[in-house]
Amino acid sequence: MVKTIVTSELGAAIAESFGVTTINTLTGFKFIAEKMAEFEETGKHTFLFGYEESYGYLAGDFVRDKDAVQIALLTAEMAAFYKNEGKSLLEMLDLLYTQYGQYKEKLISLKFDGMEGQQKISQIMSSLREAAPKEIAGLSVARVEDYQSGIATSANGKEVAIELPRSNVLKFILEDGSWICARPSGTEPKCKFYIGLINQEDAIFDEVEKMIMEIAE
Incomplete structure (x- = not known):
């Protein structure tokens, strides 16, 4: 599949x-x-x-x-x-x-128009890349997958290569298998955040969205 x-x-x-x-x-x-x-x-x-x-x-x-x-x-x-x-x-x-298990997903799209918007999207991705969160919504980040560098880094510092083409995408895998992925849209002036939860309450979506909005300020 x-x-x-x-x-x-x-x-x-x-x-x-x-x-x-x-x-x-x-x-x-x-x-x-x-x-x-x-x-x-x-x-x-x-x-x-x-x-x-x-x-x-x-x-x-x-x-x-x-x-x-x-x-x-x-x-x-x-x-x-x-x-x-x-x-x-x-x-x-x-x-x-x-x-x-109960799998739930949500997409949050933040729109940023014009040249300033493009700069803002780049700033958001750079911020996440340079200061990757170690915890999200009370759950530890077990692995950070950076598809731009082609490296996945575990919490213990171990690095493995990602066997996919390079792309400006970051994915944070949490301790329970839940995940958050950030990427600029390829067709619209938006920064997209995909959230996948496993056996978690819907309130976690709100906590993640709050974190995203703080990063985007």
Whole structure:
């Protein structure tokens, strides 16, 4: 399975339980399509499913972009299957949460117009890079992934290379597997913050948002 680095980890947890490898890419479905082509060339993997945070899904390798038509059909088939079993999709989602944990995500976009806005976005990213938080919302930062330098640094100082193209992205992995990712938008004058929580109360979203607003001041 292939997904982007700002996409929920629930799918990866489910895939792992079935012995399926999950490969991460940078943001954008084009990077998922690149992996599909790579698999065809190398034969090292078989593409099963690709998805990204911004509502893009693909369940076959005969298309090179997100495909709402095939996913709509699969969703309808899934709903019909579970209806025959006397279950709803919501009930099945709750079952997944029970088995794998409750995964929740949120996107916060801060808009900064004009040249000053671009400078502000650069300032925010530089601030996070130069003074990376060691704790977020009461949770210790276990690892900082800097996709611009290509280095992931653990809390103990151990560094490992990130095997992805360079990009102005920072991702903070917390002690419980929750995460926060920051990146400038590639299409709008915005700095985007993606938050992924695992088995945490919604109030954590508010605490993270407060931290983000303080950094952006």
